[in-house]
Amino acid sequence: MKINRRLFLGGTAMALTAPWVNRAFAADDIMIASIYDLSGGLEIYGQPIDACLDLAVSELNDAGGLLGRKVKVQKYDPQSNIQLYTQFATEAATSLKASAVFGGITSASREAIRPLLGRYQTLYFYSPLYEGGVCDRNTFLTGSTPSQTIGQLMPFAVKNFGKKVYVLAADYNYGQISAKWVRDYTGKAGGEVIAAEFFPLDVTDFSAAIQKIQRDKPDVIYTLLVGGNHMSFFRQWAAAGMAGKIPIVSTSFGGGNEHIVLTPAESDGVMAAFGYFQEIKSPANDAFVKRYHQKFGDKAPYVTEHASATYNAVHHWANGVRKANSLDRMAVIEAIESGSTVAGPGGPSTIDPKTHHCATDVHIGRVKNHSFEILESFPNQPPADTAAVCNLAANPNDNQQYVIQ
Amino acid sequence: MDYFLVVLFQIAGTVGNLALISVGLAVIFGMMRVINLAHGEFIMLGGFAAIFGVQAGINIWIAMLVVAPLSVAFLGIVVERLIMRRLYGRMVDTMLASWGLSLLLIGLATTFFGNRVVGIAAPVGSFQIGTYSLGAYDFVLTGIALAVFSSGYALLRFTPAGLIARATMQNREMASSLGIEPARVYAITFAIGAGLSGLAGGLLAPISGVLPTMGVAYVAKAFITVITGGASVITGTALSSVLLGSINTVSTFLTTPVIGDVALLLAATIFLRILPTGITGRIFKGAP
C-alpha cells in the first residue's frame, strides 16, 4: 500500500510542473492567444472566426511581421465549456504571457474571462457582435452593438411590416439585454413589443411558442436565438406551415450559418442586420473574399460578421503595436486610442477612443437560397449606446458593463 | 375553443414524442435491467443514419423507418457482444460502462460527423384548426408510436418469441435449463432495444437538428419515463408517457418550456415516492 502511494504522488507532481506546452516557438516570436470554441455546440461560430484570425495574422507575417518579429498564435479550444475558458485565459495571461488575447464568443464567456485578463494585465480583444455597454480600458470590442444594428432594423421593420412585435430571445445576458434594446428602439419607431419569450440554449421544442405566436398574431417576429438547438424553431415554424406568413427579422440569424444549414423553405425571407455580409459588393470585400478562399479553399466556412470583426481586431492591434513601436500593454492601448482605422472587408472600422468600440457600416440583408441579398446599407454607424454611458477618457479605471434599464 | 383543441393536439404530439424516445430504453432497461446511459447517443446515431440515408438519395421514409433502426440495431449487437455481455446482473456496472460508451460515441460522432448541425425538412405538410396551423408531422410520430407500442405489446404477449424473451429475462438459469440459449436472447433483445432508439432518432431528425451532443437532452427524460412506468415494460412506459407528457405540455403552455420540463421531473419524483415500483407496480400488474 505505502509504496504505491509515493510512486503515485511523485508521478502526479512531476507531471504538473513539467511544462508540457512544448510549442516549437522561436524565442523572439510575438505570442498572441486565441480562445474560440472549435468543438461542441458553438463550433459553428468558432470555425469562421478562427479562419479569419489566421488570415489576418498571415497577412501581418507576409508583410514582415511586427517590430521585425513573426507573430505566432497559440490556439485554445474551450469546447463550448465556460470552465475551460477561464482556465485557458489564465494560462494565456500567466504562463504564455501573450501580448494580446482574442477570445470569447458568447457574452457569457466574455464576462467570464474579461475580469481575469484585467487582473493579469493582458490586453483583450472581443470581436463578436454583442449587447453593448462594456466599458473597460483593457478591452477593445470590434463587433457591432444594438444601436448600430437594432437601431436601423427596428424602424425598417415597423415601417414595412407593422407595429406589433413578438420577440424570441436566447435566455442569457446577450438575449436579455438585446431584447431590452429591441423594446427601446421599437418604442422610438412607434411600434410595441407585445410579448418576449426567453429560451435557454438547450431548448429544442418550440411548438408551444409557435402556437402562442399564432394566438397573439404579431406583425413581425424579432428573433435573438443563438446556437444549434435554437435552429429547430425555424424548422418547426416551416413544418407548421407558417414560413413566410409572418416576417422574421433578427440580429443573430446568420451569425451561426443558420441560412446555410436550414433548407431554403425554412430560411428564405428572414431579414438580418449586421456590420458585414459575405455577399457585400465592394472592391475591399471582393478582394478579401478572394484571399480568404485562396487560403482556405472554396469549402471554407461562410464569413460572418463575428469573423470579419476578428480580422479587423487583429489589424487594430497591429496598428497599435506599430504606432507604439512596443508590445507594452499601456503603450499599445494609448496608441490605438490615439486613432486607428482598418479598411475592413465590411467597410472602414474606426476605434472610438472614449468607448473602445468601433464605428462601422451596417447592412440589412434578406435570405434567398442559402445566401443574403443586401437590401440597404448605412455607412459609419457610431456605437451610440455605449458612448452614452461610457467615457474612458474621463474615467479610465471604469471597468464594468452598463445595462439598459 | 380552437386554442384548446390545439393544446390537446399538442399533448398528443408530446406524448408520442416521449413514448418514442423511451421505448428503446424500456426494452433495454425495463426488460434487461441494463441501465443504458448511451440511450441518447443511440438516438443521435439514428438521426445521423437517417440523414446520411436521405443524402445518399434514399426516400426519406425508408431512411427514417428502416435505415436508422437497422444501423443502430447493428451497433447494438456489437456493443452487447463486446461490453454488456460481461455485465449482466451487475446493474450499477452496466450504468457506468454505458456512461463510458456514451462519452465514446459523442467523441467519435464529433470527430467523424463534425459538430455542424445537420437537418432534413419535415416530409409532411401542415393542417389548419380554425386559424391555427399545425405541423402534421407530430401526429405522424404519435401514430408511429402507437403502432410500435401495440406491436411490441402483441409481440411480447402473444408470440412464442415474446414469451421466451420474457422468461429468459426473469430467470436466466431456468431458461437455459429448458434449452433456451440466454446469450442469443440477450443479444437479440438488446439489438431490438437499440433499433427502437435508432428509430426514434430517425423520426426526430426532421423536427430537431441532429448534432453529436443532442443525446444528453433525451436520456434523462427517457429514464424517468421508463422508471415511472414501472415493471411491465410496454404498458408502463405507455402510461407514464401519457401522464408525464400531458403534465409537461400543459405546464409549458401555461408558463415556459423550462418550467414545463421541471414540472415533468418533479411529477416523476413524486410518483416514484408514492409508488416506489412505478405505476405498473400497482395497476396492470403483470402485463408485459
Added chain:
Amino acid sequence: MTVMALSRSGGVHVALAALAALAGIVILPNAAPLYTLINVTLYMSMGVFALSLALLWGYGGILCFGQSAFFGLGAYAYAVAAINFGDTTLAAVFAIGVPALFAAGLGYFLFYGRLSDVYLGVITLTVTLIFFKLINSTGGDAWRIGAARLGGFNGIPTTPLLTIPFTRIPMSPAQMFIFAAISLFSTYALCKGLIVTRFGRAVIAVRENEMRAELLGYNARRLKLAVFVISAGIAGLAGLLFANSVFVSPTMFSLSMAAQVLIWVVVGGLGTLFGPVAACFALQIATAVLGKLGIVDPNIVLGLVLIIFVVFVPGGIQPAFAALLHRLMDIRADRPVAGEVAR
C-alpha cells in the same frame, strides 16, 4: 482485507497524506508557475468533491447520481452570501450549511420512502437536472437574491474571492492553493477518522446489510440520512473551493459534472478514499492536456477509460494496485512475513 481492517490502519494513511499535503504547501507555491498553482487548486477542489462521493457511496453504500447538486448549491450559496454580506468567512459557512440543510430535507424524503438504490440514484439525478434547468433560466435581472444576480447561463462571474479570515484581503492564488491543500487534507482525515468511529462502523454495517443492522438496534434510515448530510456538506466545501478557482455557473449542476465524479470514484476504487482523489487528479490532467493537444476528442479517452475500468478492473486502481503489490511482495520476499500476508 476487510473494510474495517482497512480503516483500522487508517492512521498510517492519514500521516502519509499529511506529509504529502505539507510537501505540497511548502514546495509548490514558490516553485511551480502561477498557472500550475491555479490548476492544482482546481484539481484539489475536485478532489474534495470526489471524497464526498467516495464517503457517501463507498462507505455509506448510497448510490447518489446527483452529487453535483450539492456541489453547485455550495458554490451558489457562497456567491450569493459573499455578495450580499461581504464577509466571505460567513459565506463559507453558508457554502457548507445550505447543501447540508438541503440534503437533510431531500434525504428525509428519500430514505423514509424505502426506495431501492437504483430509484434513489435516478431521483438524485433528477434533482440535479432540475437545479440545472432552473438556474439556467435565471438570466433575467428579475432573478436576484438581494444584491446578487443569479445570472442564469452566465453564472456569477463577480463572485468575491475568499478573504483571509477576519481580514478584508482577498487570498492570492498562492494562499488559495494553501487553503485548498489544507481543506483537501482535513477532509481526507475527517473521512478516515469518521470511518473508525462507532458512527462510521454503524454506517458500514448498514451498507453491508440494512436488515441485520436494524435487528441489532441501529436506526438505518437515520444513519443513512446523517452520512448523506455530511457528504453534502463536504460537496458544498468543494463547491466553495471551485467558486474561488474557476467561477460559479450552472454547468456545476450539469450531467457531465455528475458523471465525472462517479467516474473518479469507480476508477479510483469504490470503498477507498485515496483512490478517487488520485483518479480525479489523473483524469483532470488527462482531459486538460488532451483539450490542448487537440489530437483526439477528450470524450473518446474518458469513455474508453471508464469502459475498460468497469469491465476489466471492477475494483478500481487502488485495490488493483494493492493486489499487484501483494503479489510482488510475495514473489520477492524469500520467506513470506506471516503477519503481513495473513492480515
Added chain:
Amino acid sequence: MSDYLLEAKDVAMHFGGVKALDGVDFRLRKGELRCLLGPNGAGKTTFFRCLTGTHKPTRGRILFKGADIAGKERYDIARAGMGVKTQVPSLFDGLTAHENLWLALRTVKSAAEREARIADAMERVGVSALRSGVLGRMAHGQRQLVELAMVVASDPDLVLLDEPAAGMTDVEVDRLASIIRDLNRTHTVVVVEHDMHFIRMIADQVTVFHQGRILVEGHVERILADQTVRDVYLGKKHV
C-alpha cells in the same frame, strides 16, 4: 408489570384477502424455552415477523416487558431487548466474524468489555476458531452459528430463533441443540422449527400453529402424541 415477558393479544395479519394470522393469543414467561411448531403456511413465521417488527400486525397488541411493540420499528424492538436470528442467515458478509459481533455490541462503550463479551459469546457457541474469517466465504452451518453468537453477544432479554437448524448436518444439529440448552440457562428462548428430531432434543413447552391460529399448547411429549396434531401434520384432516 404482568408476570409474562411476552404477551400477544388477538394478533391478526392479513395480506390482501389472505388471513396469515387470525387472532393469536400467546403468553411467554421469563426463562422459558418455547418452540413454535406447525406445517408451512401455518402462520408461525408470520407471527415471528410480527414479533420482530418486520411486519406491522393488522390487529392486536404485543406486550414485551409490559410495553406494546406491535408495529414498532425493528430497531426500536431490538433496542427494547429482543435478539433475532432470521430464517435465512442475515450477516455482514463483507466483514469478519469478530467485526460482526463487534457491531452487535452497540451499547457497550468500553473496548475491553466489548472484546471480553465477543470472546465469551464465540466460546459459548463454539465459533472462536472462525474469529478472523470473512463471513461471505464461510459454509452455511458456520454462518448460522456466527449469527447465533451475534445474538448471544448482544445479551438480549428474549432470543428469537427462526429455523436455526435449517440446512445443518446431523452433527451440527446435535451441537446446536446443546448450545441452545446452555443458552436457555441464562436467556429466554423462542425457536420456530418444524424439524421434529431437533424439537425433541431441546423443547419442553411447545405451541402448535395451524391456519393462522394456535391449535394447542403444552409439554412436547404430550403434544407430539396428540392425534389432532398428527393429523394436521400428516395433512389428513383440516380442522
